Amino acid sequence: MIKKCLFPAAGYGTRFLPATKAMPKEVMPIVNKPLIQYGVEEALDAGMDNIGIVTGRGKRALEDHFDVSYELEHQINGTPKEAYLADIRRLMEECTFSYTRQKEMKGLGHAILTGETLIGREPFGVILADDLCDGEDDGVMTQMARIYAKYRCSVVAIEEVPMEQIHKYGVIAGSEIEDGLYMISDMVEKPEPEEAPSNHAIIGRYILTPDIFDILRETPPGLNGEIQITDALLTQAKRNMVLAYRFKGRRFDCGSMEGFVEATNHYYQQLKEKG
Numbered sequence: 001m002i003k004k005c006l007f008p009a010a011g012y013g014t015r016f017l018p019a020t021k022a023m024p025k026e027v028m029p030i031v032n033k034p035l036i037q038y039g040v041e042e043a044l045d046a047g048m049d050n051i052g053i054v055t056g057r058g059k060r061a062l063e064d065h066f067d068v069s070y071e072l073e074h075q076i077n078g079t080p081k082e083a084y085l086a087d088i089r090r091l092m093e094e095c096t097f098s099y100t101r102q103k104e105m106k107g108l109g110h111a112i113l114t115g116e117t118l119i120g121r122e123p124f125g126v127i128l129a130d131d132l133c134d135g136e137d138d139g140v141m142t143q144m145a146r147i148y149a150k151y152r153c154s155v156v157a158i159e160e161v162p163m164e165q166i167h168k169y170g171v172i173a174g175s176e177i178e179d180g181l182y183m184i185s186d187m188v189e190k191p192e193p194e195e196a197p198s199n200h201a202i203i204g205r206y207i208l209t210p211d212i213f214d215i216l217r218e219t220p221p222g223l224n225g226e227i228q229i230t231d232a233l234l235t236q237a238k239r240n241m242v243l244a245y246r247f248k249g250r251r252f253d254c255g256s257m258e259g260f261v262e263a264t265n266h267y268y269q270q271l272k273e274k275g
């Protein structure tokens, strides 16, 4: 039912310097696949085949990844090596890709607002490709689309994190209306542990209704002078309803070295098991 998915990918990836000096964080590979490709596969599995990517300077490799590479195709045509391209070819056949640039890095909320031109007035998914999710049974976006189909409001994915990690996340407070599903009453961006309303941290998966763009336009810069999606979502929660969904599966914070290495081990193991 939701056809569009937005990938904010304009950030500098400073935690991975110098790797990200000339290469976007989103094309860094976990085993043999760039982070962004895992994200697009998750979106497509949820039926979202219209992919919008918010890029910035130095992100050309992202566009090239989802385009034909004639020389390479010619070189391996008819050889067994073609099998390596099967997954990416499927994405290129089944998805459309559109790009827009965020000219100044004014935060995730601003990046999402920049993507309005690709989305228009319909509900859409948002995937932060550096949060790599391996869903249990179904992909996380598929699980969230199911929640949206039932409640027709914005949905954020949450995970319970240890309190000493809570300062890295947007954190929600809310009442549980179904097992693992919360109606949000408050949200705080990157709180100190003593100010955190819970240990339910927002991770990089959202389904947003298009009124979020109007709210983002009115949202003043918050923490670090950035336009925070958390602030806009709190306004939306107060005006209407926003749900927080404790997804089933495992998430790797591939924006950090520890998460990146864990994800590499996890997916390498999976690949070996497949044989």
Ligand code: UTP
Residues within 6 Å of the ligand: 008, 009, 010, 011, 012, 013, 014, 015, 016, 025, 054, 102, 104, 105, 106, 107, 108, 110, 111, 128, 129, 130, 255
């Ligand atoms: P992060 O803060 O995790 O990513 O933003 P970053 O800025 O790339 O990395 P570090 O912290 O410097 O290492 C979360 C997501 O939001 C996007 C990023 O690309 C990332 O996917 N983002 C953030 C934007 O697209 N634009 C922004 O202005 C900020």
